[in-house]
Amino acid sequence: MTPTSRTLTVAATALTIAAASLTAVAQQAPKPEQLIKWRQSAYQVVAWNTGRIKASLDGSYNKDEVVKAANTIVAIANTGLGALFPPGTEQGRGWHDTAVKPELFQDGRKVGEYAANFSREATELAKVAAVGDPAAVKDQYAKLTRTCKSCHDDFRAKD
Amino acid sequence: MTPTSRTLTVAATALTIAAASLTAVAQQAPKPEQLIKWRQSAYQVVAWNTGRIKASLDGSYNKDEVVKAANTIVAIANTGLGALFPPGTEQGRGWHDTAVKPELFQDGRKVGEYAANFSREATELAKVAAVGDPAAVKDQYAKLTRTCKSCHDDFRAKD
Numbered sequence: 001m002t003p004t005s006r007t008l009t010v011a012a013t014a015l016t017i018a019a020a021s022l023t024a025v026a027q028q029a030p031k032p033e034q035l036i037k038w039r040q041s042a043y044q045v046v047a048w049n050t051g052r053i054k055a056s057l058d059g060s061y062n063k064d065e066v067v068k069a070a071n072t073i074v075a076i077a078n079t080g081l082g083a084l085f086p087p088g089t090e091q092g093r094g095w096h097d098t099a100v101k102p103e104l105f106q107d108g109r110k111v112g113e114y115a116a117n118f119s120r121e122a123t124e125l126a127k128v129a130a131v132g133d134p135a136a137v138k139d140q141y142a143k144l145t146r147t148c149k150s151c152h153d154d155f156r157a158k159d
Numbered sequence: 160m161t162p163t164s165r166t167l168t169v170a171a172t173a174l175t176i177a178a179a180s181l182t183a184v185a186q187q188a189p190k191p192e193q194l195i196k197w198r199q200s201a202y203q204v205v206a207w208n209t210g211r212i213k214a215s216l217d218g219s220y221n222k223d224e225v226v227k228a229a230n231t232i233v234a235i236a237n238t239g240l241g242a243l244f245p246p247g248t249e250q251g252r253g254w255h256d257t258a259v260k261p262e263l264f265q266d267g268r269k270v271g272e273y274a275a276n277f278s279r280e281a282t283e284l285a286k287v288a289a290v291g292d293p294a295a296v297k298d299q300y301a302k303l304t305r306t307c308k309s310c311h312d313d314f315r316a317k318d
Contacts, residue, residue: 030210041203045235048197048243051189068238075234076204079227084207095254 036094039084042076049073050148053129053141063132070122070129073144077122082115104155111155117147195253198243201235208232209307212288212300222291229281229288232303236281241274263314270314276306 030038049069056062056069090105092098104111121144128140189197208228215221215228249264251257263270280303287299 038203038207041200041207044197044200045204048200049238065239072234072238075231079208079231080224 032089032092033094035084035086035089036092036098038094039081040094040096040098042079042081042084046073046076046148050141050145053125053137057134057138057141061134063129066129066132066137067126070126074119074122074126077119082111099157101155101157111151114147114151114154118144118151121147191248191251192253194243194245194248195251195257197253198240199253199255199257201238201240201243205232205235205307209300209304212284212296216293216297216300220293222288225288225291225296226285229285233278233281233285236278241270258316260314260316270310273306273310273313277303277310280306 049072052069053066056066085100085104087105089098090100090102121140125137125140125144128136208231211228212225215225244259244263246264248257249259249261280299284296284299284303287295
């Protein structure tokens with residue numbers, strides 16, 4: 001094999017590997033509708049669990065129930081939901097048409113701030129839930145839901 | 160007030176409170192379609208997160224990503240998903256028609272066993288993920304997904 005043909009062979013092999021890698025990535029990358037389904041699902045799970053805490057606060061307080069719910073919310077708050085909002089998912093249908101406003105994809109600083117607030121208050125709620133004082137849980141629950149509302153107000157279209 | 164009229168007044172008050180409580184319960188109790196949406200959402204979040212772990216195992220290992228995903232899965236595994244499968248939700252449509260088989264509502268012992276297996280292996284996965292050895296994560300991930308499969312095989316209708 002001449003040096004030139006050897007170089008070409010190596011280059012061709014590298015290209016083949018690169019093409020195979022790109023194919024693998026393309027196969028693995030979830031489609032926008034899948035990502036939108038996942039993010040809609042994640043917020044539904046948050047809604048289920050905030051509802052469990054509210055039911056406990058409004059009715060007979062159940063510490064175990066509140067702890068489980070708070071632990072679920074904090075896990076989702078800290079899981080990195082931002083990965084479910086990549087470019088290309090500004091519009092589209094998951095379980096239903098996305099309700100996200102275009103502004104979410106444009107104001108990364110504010111989105112980051114809101115996400116940090118959600119994470120911080122959810123983390124605090126899980127701590128307070130573990131202690132189990134209903135009055136403290138009620139206060140912290142209110143702080144958490146305010147972080148939901150601020151983000152919904154700015155970045156979620158009205159129903 | 161005579162003793163009789165006093166007794167009647169007390170009884171009437173008790174009945175009014177009971178009726179108000181029943182109304183509150185009826186207002187608060189989520190409808191079957193909402194419960195089915197929540198359970199479908201919870202398993203979608205699990206699927207998203209098992210996918211993140213698999214992507215890390217198949218590609219370039221990202222400890223932080225795997226930890227977040229495992230923490231999310233264990234929170235959902237331990238949150239009490241059984242509450243989303245009450246009587247009256249054997250059939251119905253959440254995001255889509257429920258795929259659950261009638262057997263799930265009949266074989267509580269086996270369901271409880273499967274749920275405990277899911278919880279145990281998810282808890283172990285979160286521990287192993289925190290250590291960060293990819294080979295150990297791969298083994299534990301396989302154990303976790305076997306618990307998913309056994310439950311799907313017995314209690315989820317085929318697509």
